[in-house]
Amino acid sequence: MILADFLISVEAQLSKYNPDKWGDFLALDLGPATLGSDILNPLAVPEKIPSEFLEALEQGWKEHVLDK
16 A cells, blocks of 8 residues: 555656656646647657566566565
8 A cells, every 4th residue: 555655646656757767657647738649659768678687577577476
C-alpha cells in the first residue's frame, strides 16, 4: 500500500513523465490541455536497455518476484 501510494503521488508521476528518467505518460488523468498521443508518440524516447541487460532483468524478475 505504501508503494502504491507513492507511485500515484504527484512527485512520482512527474518524475516518471520526465524523459530523462522514464518518459512515460502519467497514470493520473491528463486533462483537456494535454497533447494527444498522436503528437507525443513520434517524440517518445526509445528504451535504452541493451538486450543482454533486459534478459537479465526479466530472469531476475522471474526468480525474485514471480517465484516468491
